[in-house]
Structure formats: C-alpha cells, structure tokens
Amino acid sequence: MATKPPPLVWADGRPMIMDTLRREIAAPSVGSVRSIQSGHPAQGMDPRKLGQILRAAEGGDEIAYFELAEEIEEKDLHILSILGTRKRAVCALPIEVDAAGDSPEEQADADLVRDWLDTGALELALFDILDAIGKGRSACEIIWKTTAQLWTPDRIKWRDPRHFEYDRTTGEDLRLRTNEGTKRLPAAKFVVHEHKAKSGLPIRGGLMRALAWGYLFKNYAIKDWVIFLEGYGHPLRLGKYGPNETEANKRILANALTQLGADAWGTIPETMKVEFIDRKAGTAPNDLWRSKAEFWDLQFSKAVLGQTNTTDAQAGGLGSGQANVHNDVRGDIMDADAKLVSATINRDIVVPMIMLNRGVRTTYPRIRIGRPDEIDAAIDIANAKELAAMGVKIGGTQMRERAGLPAPEEGEEPLQVSTPSNSPGEAPGDAAAPDIRKNPASAPLEPFKSPTGGNQDQGAVAAAQSERQPDGIDRAIDEALDDWQALVDPMRGPIDALLESAESLEDVRDGLINALQAMDVSAMQSVLARAGFGSRLLGDIEARGEGGEAADG
Structure with a gap:
C-alpha cells in the first residue's frame, strides 16, 4: 500500500481526505434517499403541472425536474438524437495535454497526466460528464486508486442528479443528499460540470428547462394525431329513438351501439334505428398534427445544435452554402462545449492528481479537448522559402514539425532534393562549366560516352544533337520576328498619337474607335502569312524525308 501523502487543502479550504478518495460515498442504496426508483411526472403532463415542477426546482426541490x-430523453426520439449528437461530437475530439512550461519538472507533470489518459478512464466518462448539456449539471464520482505510491482516478462513475441538490440559500453550492440531510462534497472526489444554456441560477441553465415546454405541446399533437388515426376510416354509428321511448329502451340502444363497435352485432327494438355515417370526406387535413410535431422538432434542433440543416432536411435558396454555414454553427458550439468541459476536467481531475502525486504547483498542466487549428503547410513552406532568400533565419525543425513530418531515425538516410549530375570530366560545382539547363541550344555538345568509357554510336550522338538544336520552324520564327519593332510601330502609332493629344480619359474613350480603325496591320499580316506558308512547307518536306528514310530502311 502506498504511503499516505501529506495533508492537502483544496482551494476553497476543503481538505483532501485520503480514505474518502479511495471509496464510493454517493452510490445508491435501498432504504436511502439515494434510490434508483424514479417517479414518472411526464404522465398526465399539462401546462399547470409542468409549471409546478419548474417552480419547485427553482426553490430547491429538483427531484421531479x-x-x-x-x-x-426516453420518450422523444428527436431530442434524444440531437442531445446525443452534441455530446458525441465532443467525445470524438482528440485529447491533448499541454505542459505548464519547459522545465523538467513541468514536463514530468504533463507526462503523468498523459500516462493516465492512456488508461481510457476519461474517454469512458466523458459522455456522462456531458450529461450536463441537457440537465444543466452533472456530478460524477471519482474513485481513486493507489499503486506504487501513485494516485490516479481508477473510475469516474455517473451519479443520478436527483441525489444532489443546490444549497437553498445561494442556489450555487452543490451538496450530496443523505438520510441525515445534505452535506458538502468532499474535495477532489467529484467532477461537477455545470453547462449553462443561459446565464442565471445553475438549475435554470439546462436545455431541458426550455425543451420541456416544446415537448409538452408536441406531445399534445402526437396524442391528437394518434386519436385521429385510430378513428380515421371507421364509420360513425348513430342511433335514433322516438320521443316516447323509455329509458330502458335507450340503454338497450346504447349497448347495441357499443356492441356494433366491438363485436359488430347488437339488438335494438324495432321502433329504433341505427345509421352508419362515412366520415372520410369530412376529416381535417391529415398533415395538421404532423406539421405541428415537425415544427417543434425544428425548434428543438435550433435550441440544441443552433441550426436545423444537419439534422432536418430543409430546402434553402443558398444551395450547399447554407448547409456549410449551418455546419459551421454546430462546429462553434462543439468547440465551446469542448472548452467548457476541458476547464472542468482540469479543475476537478488534473489539479488534484498533480497535488496528490507531486505536490502543490503554481501552474499545472492542462488537458485540451479539440482539434488543433488547421495549418496550410504549403503556404508556410512557400513563405519560408521567400523569407530564407531574404536572409531571414528559420528553424528547420520547427518547419518540419509544422508540416507534420517526422524526423529521420538514427541511421536513416535523410530525404534530399535531387540535382542534375555534372558531365564527365567536370568537377562538381565548377563555375566555368556551362549550365546546360539554362540555355540548351547554346551549350557545347560533347560526345556521349558509355559507362565503359567508349564513345556511343553516331546515331545516339546525332539524336542528342537534334534534341538540343532548334529545328527549322524555330529558326523561321526567329527570322520573322527579327524586325518586330518595325512591324508593331504602324499598329501602335494611332494609339500613341491619341494618348499624346488627349486631355482627359473621356477624350481617350471617344477617340479610341477611330484610332483602332487607323491602325496599319498590313505589314504584320504579310509577315505572318509568309511565316505560316514557310512553316507548312518546311513541315511537309521534313515529314516526307522521314518517311523516305523509313521506307529505305
């Protein structure tokens, strides 16, 4: 058994009692006020009863709420779905640990928290901690274990919120219900997460307080819809009796109408009459109650997820852009939820774990739930290249980590940018050597040598030379454009004259059409026509020459 750590005092003055930390103190039990048996206030719910439940919760009696x-959550599938979506969105986020600093001691503190995260205890409990999103608060009990003088949370167990209540004086201090009354929660024993949908008393901050009214009105619509569907298509049985019928005969008629509905038969006096009236043509719109139910589903989605497009198929005029905006809204809510629950976990788990194992610290490591900000590595690399060319010093290790690439392992050959090899007989990095990559046409051609040192065949040399020398079409283009300025001046002259004589932008605009019509393009047309004819002729000659050589071969 581990040695008993020195007494530690919580920030609000509560001492950490080691024996209490190891055992369960809030488990339900038979004959206790903490019973697993639950009432069902939703049965027979109406506005008056709902108002009484909510007012009682404000006054401290929170059990019915x-x-x-x-x-x-059990009866409304849509509310169950959207609350589960919001909680699971946070549960699916990565969990990271940030050290309080760079010192060995601070890094060791962070490693202790990381080792505990690897046990999966937090991931198993995170969904239960987020139960506060709907109810406004959650209290999960920590059962600590000690092995090799190390204190770590072994289990984090969900506890029924009915077994706790707020102090009735302040409405903020959460207390545990016992047979002897309520008592203050021990330090470092519970993860208490308060998740407010709005500002105010914690008991009034849960989403369920707002959803309850919508649930009530939607439930009315569902009940009316079920009654309508139950009687839809069934004929109405109408019994008639004369003005002088006795009460006994009237009861006989009523019993007969009941038997006609249940057993499809009945007996009545001859003087009475039963009619079957078809009601199909006179019903209310058959989507009336469904529309009401769907309306409330949309309101639930807005309240819980902040939007409707990711849960309900809604047509919109913005195309996929509207869906993207709605999804961004849900992303903002997810990020906010993650920050709130991270703060609770750091306060109620990380701080006591460091205090119990490593003592009191000025600053503590922090658990961070959420995805890191997206980094465009391509932009960062391009910016680094430009800054490095300007003489700015940039850390290579930092850039590699920012790009998400691992460092080479020991003995592993590092990745390098390949460069063209030098020609034979040429020293590496020789400044006098011509750069063939920059101007292939003007570079001197050396005979290609085989790996054994001998010259290759003349056909290979000729092929290499033909690849490096410009062809006839290239030379024709160069000759045609030798006097390009003389060709462009007649075309540009009217524009230059207009710009010199114009006094305003309006003058240029008004005279532009006339200047374009005055442009002399005849010289350029003649050159282009000759060049096109010559290129076509040269191409035909070369093609026939290649074909003739192939035929001779």
Whole structure:
C-alpha cells in the first residue's frame, strides 16, 4: 500500500481526505434517499403541472425536474438524437495535454497526466460528464486508486442528479443528499460540470428547462394525431329513438351501439334505428398534427445544435452554402462545449492528481479537448522559402514539425532534393562549366560516352544533337520576328498619337474607335502569312524525308 501523502487543502479550504478518495460515498442504496426508483411526472403532463415542477426546482426541490428530464430523453426520439449528437461530437475530439512550461519538472507533470489518459478512464466518462448539456449539471464520482505510491482516478462513475441538490440559500453550492440531510462534497472526489444554456441560477441553465415546454405541446399533437388515426376510416354509428321511448329502451340502444363497435352485432327494438355515417370526406387535413410535431422538432434542433440543416432536411435558396454555414454553427458550439468541459476536467481531475502525486504547483498542466487549428503547410513552406532568400533565419525543425513530418531515425538516410549530375570530366560545382539547363541550344555538345568509357554510336550522338538544336520552324520564327519593332510601330502609332493629344480619359474613350480603325496591320499580316506558308512547307518536306528514310530502311 502506498504511503499516505501529506495533508492537502483544496482551494476553497476543503481538505483532501485520503480514505474518502479511495471509496464510493454517493452510490445508491435501498432504504436511502439515494434510490434508483424514479417517479414518472411526464404522465398526465399539462401546462399547470409542468409549471409546478419548474417552480419547485427553482426553490430547491429538483427531484421531479430531473425525473422529467430523463423521461423526455426516453420518450422523444428527436431530442434524444440531437442531445446525443452534441455530446458525441465532443467525445470524438482528440485529447491533448499541454505542459505548464519547459522545465523538467513541468514536463514530468504533463507526462503523468498523459500516462493516465492512456488508461481510457476519461474517454469512458466523458459522455456522462456531458450529461450536463441537457440537465444543466452533472456530478460524477471519482474513485481513486493507489499503486506504487501513485494516485490516479481508477473510475469516474455517473451519479443520478436527483441525489444532489443546490444549497437553498445561494442556489450555487452543490451538496450530496443523505438520510441525515445534505452535506458538502468532499474535495477532489467529484467532477461537477455545470453547462449553462443561459446565464442565471445553475438549475435554470439546462436545455431541458426550455425543451420541456416544446415537448409538452408536441406531445399534445402526437396524442391528437394518434386519436385521429385510430378513428380515421371507421364509420360513425348513430342511433335514433322516438320521443316516447323509455329509458330502458335507450340503454338497450346504447349497448347495441357499443356492441356494433366491438363485436359488430347488437339488438335494438324495432321502433329504433341505427345509421352508419362515412366520415372520410369530412376529416381535417391529415398533415395538421404532423406539421405541428415537425415544427417543434425544428425548434428543438435550433435550441440544441443552433441550426436545423444537419439534422432536418430543409430546402434553402443558398444551395450547399447554407448547409456549410449551418455546419459551421454546430462546429462553434462543439468547440465551446469542448472548452467548457476541458476547464472542468482540469479543475476537478488534473489539479488534484498533480497535488496528490507531486505536490502543490503554481501552474499545472492542462488537458485540451479539440482539434488543433488547421495549418496550410504549403503556404508556410512557400513563405519560408521567400523569407530564407531574404536572409531571414528559420528553424528547420520547427518547419518540419509544422508540416507534420517526422524526423529521420538514427541511421536513416535523410530525404534530399535531387540535382542534375555534372558531365564527365567536370568537377562538381565548377563555375566555368556551362549550365546546360539554362540555355540548351547554346551549350557545347560533347560526345556521349558509355559507362565503359567508349564513345556511343553516331546515331545516339546525332539524336542528342537534334534534341538540343532548334529545328527549322524555330529558326523561321526567329527570322520573322527579327524586325518586330518595325512591324508593331504602324499598329501602335494611332494609339500613341491619341494618348499624346488627349486631355482627359473621356477624350481617350471617344477617340479610341477611330484610332483602332487607323491602325496599319498590313505589314504584320504579310509577315505572318509568309511565316505560316514557310512553316507548312518546311513541315511537309521534313515529314516526307522521314518517311523516305523509313521506307529505305
């Protein structure tokens, strides 16, 4: 068994009692106020009853409110879905640990938290901690274990919110319900997460308080819809009796109408009459109640996810852009949820774990839940190249890490940019050697040598020379454009004259059409025509020459 750590005091003055940390103190039990048996206030719910439940919760009697919140999640599939979506979005985010600093001691603190994260205890408990999103708060009990003088949370168990209540004086200090009354929560024993949908008392901050009214009105619509569907298509049985019928005969008629509905038969006196009236043509719109239910589903989606497009198929005029905007809204909510729950975990788990194992610190490592900011490595690399060319010193290790690439392992050949090899007989880096890459046409041609040192055949040399020398079409283009300035001046002259004589932009605009019509393009047309004819003729000659050589071969 590990040695007992020195007494530690929580920030608010509560001492850490080691024996309490190791055992469960908030488990439900038979005969206790912390029972697993639950009431069902949603049955027979109406506006008056709902108002009473919400007012009682404000006054400190929260049991019926939390029972109603659980029933709403069980009975309304849409609310169950969107609350689960919001919680699972945070559960799916990566979890990182940031050290408080660069000192060996601060790095060791962070490593302790990382080692505990590898056990998966937090991932298993995160969904239960986020139960506060709907109910406003959650309290999960930490059961600590000690091995090799190391204190770590072994289990983080969800506890029924009905087993806790806020102090009735302030409405903020959460206390545990016991048979002897309520008592203050021990230090470092619970993860208490308060997730407010709005500012105010914590008990009024849960989403369920707002969803409850919508659930009530939607439930009315569903009930009416079910009643309508139950009677839709069934004929109405109408019994008629004369003005002098006795009460006994009237009861006989009523019983007969009941039997006609249940058993399809009945007996009535001869003087009475039963009619079957078809009601199909006189019903209310069959989508009336569905529209009402769908309306409330949209309101639920807005309240929980901040939008509707990612949960409900809604046509919009903005195309996919509208869906992207809505998804961004949900992303903002997810990021905010992750920051809030990270703060709770750092306060209730990370700080006591470091205090129990390594003592009190001025600053503590932090757990961070969420995806890191996206980095465009291509832009960073391009910027680094430009800055490096300007003489700015940039760390290579930092750039590699920013690009997300690993460092080479010991003995591994590092990746390098390949460069063209020097020609035989030429010293590496020889400044006098011509750069063939810059001007292939003007570079001197050396005979190609085989790996054994002998010259290659003349055909290979000729092929290499033909690849490096310009062809006839290239030479024709160069000759045609030798006097390009003389060709362009007659075309540009009217524009230059207009710009010199114009006094304003309006003058240029008004005279531009006349200047374009005055441009002399005849010389350029003549040169282009001759060049085109010559290139076509040269191409035909070369093609026939290649074909003739192939035929001779």
